[in-house]
Amino acid sequence: MGQSRWLTPASGYVSGYTHTLNPYTGCSFGCTYCYVRRLPVAMFRGEPWGSWAEAKKGDPAALAGEIAKAKRKGSVTVFFSTATDPYQPLEASAKLTRSLLEAMAEEPPDFVLLQTRSPLVTRDIDVLRRLGGRVRVSMTIESDRDEVRRLLTPSAPPYAARLRAVRELREAGIASQIAVSPLLPHSPAFAQLLAETAPRVIVDDFFRGDGSAGRRSRSLRMPEAYEAAGWSEWYSPSAADDLFRQLRKRIPEPGAVGFSVDGFAPSPQQP
Numbered sequence: 309m310g311q312s313r314w315l316t317p318a319s320g321y322v323s324g325y326t327h328t329l330n331p332y333t334g335c336s337f338g339c340t341y342c343y344v345r346r347l348p349v350a351m352f353r354g355e356p357w358g359s360w361a362e363a364k365k366g367d368p369a370a371l372a373g374e375i376a377k378a379k380r381k382g383s384v385t386v387f388f389s390t391a392t393d394p395y396q397p398l399e400a401s402a403k404l405t406r407s408l409l410e411a412m413a414e415e416p417p418d419f420v421l422l423q424t425r426s427p428l429v430t431r432d433i434d435v436l437r438r439l440g441g442r443v444r445v446s447m448t449i450e451s452d453r454d455e456v457r458r459l460l461t462p463s464a465p466p467y468a469a470r471l472r473a474v475r476e477l478r479e480a481g482i483a484s485q486i487a488v489s490p491l492l493p494h495s496p497a498f499a500q501l502l503a504e505t506a507p508r509v510i511v512d513d514f515f516r517g518d519g520s521a522g523r524r525s526r527s528l529r530m531p532e533a534y535e536a537a538g539w540s541e542w543y544s545p546s547a548a549d550d551l552f553r554q555l556r557k558r559i560p561e562p563g564a565v566g567f568s569v570d571g572f573a574p575s576p577q578q579p
C-alpha cells in the first residue's frame with residue numbers, strides 16, 4: 309500500500325507549530341472566499357472547488373510511529389488541518405480523522421489544534437477526552453447571520469449547529485475556541501454570543517488573515533460580492549477591530565481573545 313507521510317513539517321503562517329496534518333484533499337464546503345481554490349492542487353483538478361474531497365491513502369495507525377519519531381527530536385505541536393477541513397462530510401463514513409486522533413491518543417503530541425467548521429467533531433469527543441489538555445478544538449464561526457452563510461458559504465454547516473457543537477465540547481471538558489475567521493457581516497449581538505459560548509475567541513479578516521494583506525481576497529472578488537449584497541461598509545479592517553474590542557471587554561482573561569495568526573499559537577491548557 310502506498311504510505312502517506314501524515315505529518316508535514318510546518319512552515320509559513322503556522323510556524324508556531326512543528327507539524328501540520330491534512331487528512332483530506334479538496335473540500336466539500338466550497339467557501340467563496342477560500343484561497344485554497346486557487347492553489348495548484350485545486351486548479352489542476354479540473355472540477356469546481358467544493359465539488360470534491362478525497363481521503364488521503366495510508367494507514368492512520370502509522371501516525372503514532374511518526375509522532376514517536378518526531379518526539380525524539382523535541383516538542384511536537386500539530387496544526388490539524390491547515391489546508392482543508394478534517395471533518396468533511398465524507399469523514400462521517402471514512403472516519404480517517406477519527407482514526408488519526410486515535411493514533412494520537414496512543415502516542416500524544418505535546419499539543420494539537422483541531423481546526424474545523426463541522427459539528428461532526430462532537431462524534432469524536434470520546435477520543436478527544438483521551439488527549440486531555442493536549443488538544444484544543446477550534447471551531448470556525450464567521451457570523452451569526454445565517455443568510456450571510458447561505459450567500460458566501462452555502463455548503464458549510466449552519467452557525468447554530470456549530471455553536472451547539474462548541475457548547476457540547478465544553479460540557480464534555482474539551483478545550484475549545486471559536487475562530488471568527490474571516491469575520492463576515494454579523495448582528496450587533498455577535499460579540500456577546502461568542503463570549504457566552506467560548507472561553508477563547510480568535511478574530512481574523514480578509515485584510516490580515518489571508519496571508520497576502522488582502523490581495524488573495526480581492527482576487528476572489530470578495531469586495532464585489534459584498535457590494536452586490538449591499539454590505540460594502542463591512543469590507544473594512546475596522547469591522548474586525550471593532551469586534552476584537554468588544555470581545556476584549558467581555559472576555560478579560562489574558563490571552564483569551566486573539567487576533568489573526570497570533571491567536572492560533574499552540575498552548576496546552578485546561579478546558
Ligand code: SF4
Binds near residue numbers: 393
Ligand atoms: S472549509 Fe476551509 S478549506 Fe473548505 S472551502 Fe471553506 S475555507 Fe476552503
